[in-house]
Amino acid sequence: MNAPLNPEQLRSFTPLNVLSEQQWRELRRQLVPQPLLAGQLLFRHGEQTGLTYYLLAGELLLQTADGQQQRLLAGSAASCHPLSPSLLRLHEVRAATDASLLAVDTATLDRLLTWRLAYQDLLLELGQKHADVEWLERLLQNPLFAKVPPSNVSSMLERLQRIELAAGTTLLREGESGACCYFLESGRAEVIRGAGSEQQVLAELEVGACFGEEALLADRPRNATVTLLEEGVVLRLARQDFFSLLKAPVVAEVSLGEAARLLAAGSQWLDVRLQEEYERGHASESLHMPLQLLRLKARLLDRARTYLCYCDSGKRSASAVFLLAQLGYTAYVLRDGLDVLPAVQRDALLCESGSGYLARSGGRTERSG
Incomplete structure (x- = not known):
């Protein structure tokens, strides 16, 4: 060759x-x-x-x-x-x-060109200030930034706090409250859930990765521990800046009526609740991927398909949409979740019970039981 x-x-x-x-x-x-x-x-x-x-x-x-x-x-x-x-x-x-x-x-080329033309003025400006433009390019290659206006990125860069860390530093600890998220500027980091024999490695983060955002979106304690595998640098973004600059443009919401139109066009429900919640009642043919396993299982989804995420309050599904955007998927969150639906609509939506549907390799959907 x-x-x-x-x-x-x-x-x-x-x-x-x-x-x-x-x-x-x-x-x-x-x-x-x-x-x-x-x-x-x-x-x-x-x-x-x-x-x-x-x-x-x-x-x-x-x-x-x-x-x-x-x-x-x-x-x-x-x-x-x-x-x-x-x-x-x-x-x-x-x-x-x-x-x-x-x-x-062609699709890859169009994506790269669209990104380059959207951000070229910002990159030129930062280059003139002797900023690390190559790192910024790696950060902005994260698919979630395809939905973030350049003005938001510029404001975000001004508000990031740079922190140098030694190898072995635990930056986030499972169970603690979260007041910020981070971007990895250099080094490597490991995401772990559980302790002792129950410990599970969820991911190894690469330069440009965003992490810690799930606790902000779900308004819950950290659901994993993040530790630096080698000396590195992280950039800290405060909660309010995260919501105004990143979440707002990335996490798109739909009403139940809008979801119905998307379903008719080939979209699919994605239930991110716990197994017990899902089995009690779920949307027709909805895939089940609990939020805590989504990072591991998302590779089984079909990138050509649009997913409609739902949970009780809308917070877990907002976390799911943000994560899926980072991985290059198209997803929406059911606005305010199931809890705000009238009883008749809720019962009509959660019309199936039992173990339901799972995604298999290549985006295939299978009945799990």
Whole structure:
């Protein structure tokens, strides 16, 4: 297999040339030249694919639906732009000579470009102040920031308190109250629940991770212990700043009526209550993922699907939506939870009892009992 191309080899391609070094690293596995033999068809007119193509070497023949033809030569000004980039291809493209192409996932590229263009002014401003722009880019790659306006991010950065910590430091302790959340600027941290033989490692946090937010969203004690595995730096964000700058734009709420419309369009209920609560009564075909296990089980969900989270008060489901946003899922919270629903609506919603439904690998849904 050919070696991946480096950024310098791709600087002439638009709009790839606006991506950052961090974003190039994310695309690295896709930056591999693909051969196309003379006479071989790349795609037909009207075809829809999820790839964006660039010509690296050789010559292509492009033909429109009415038979008009043009040749595209690698290295020309026209070859610096994507091939027939519309959703439905406007050309049939075939190799006139042996050629080499770059194929990049269109959805990934769109996400990176949208992020880059939204935050480029902020990154430029911080770079002029000699701030650690690379760390900020890693932080902002967290999918939850796709929903946070740049002005909120700027305000958040001004309010963060930087704390240096030694390896082995326990920053959060299970059962304690929470008045803030944190971002990991450097080092590694471990998330653990329970003690002794009941101890369970939930996750190892990477640079840019947000943690400690669940206690704020649920207004409950910390549900896990976070310890630094090596020397590191964290940034502390106070409760009120978290709510106004991050929660408000990230945790979207829906009414029961709005949820019904989303369900009709293919969304699914996600019950984040305890097992006993779920078994007593749950929404029709709702998946069950208790909040305390969601970080572990979320990988089983379908990224192409929208999830509607519910619990009694709405606080646990708000935590679930915030966590799912960080993991790149689309989710909404049932506004104010089940407790505010009239008895008739609540009984109609929680119409099933028993062990219910579980998510399996690949987003499949199975009856658990």
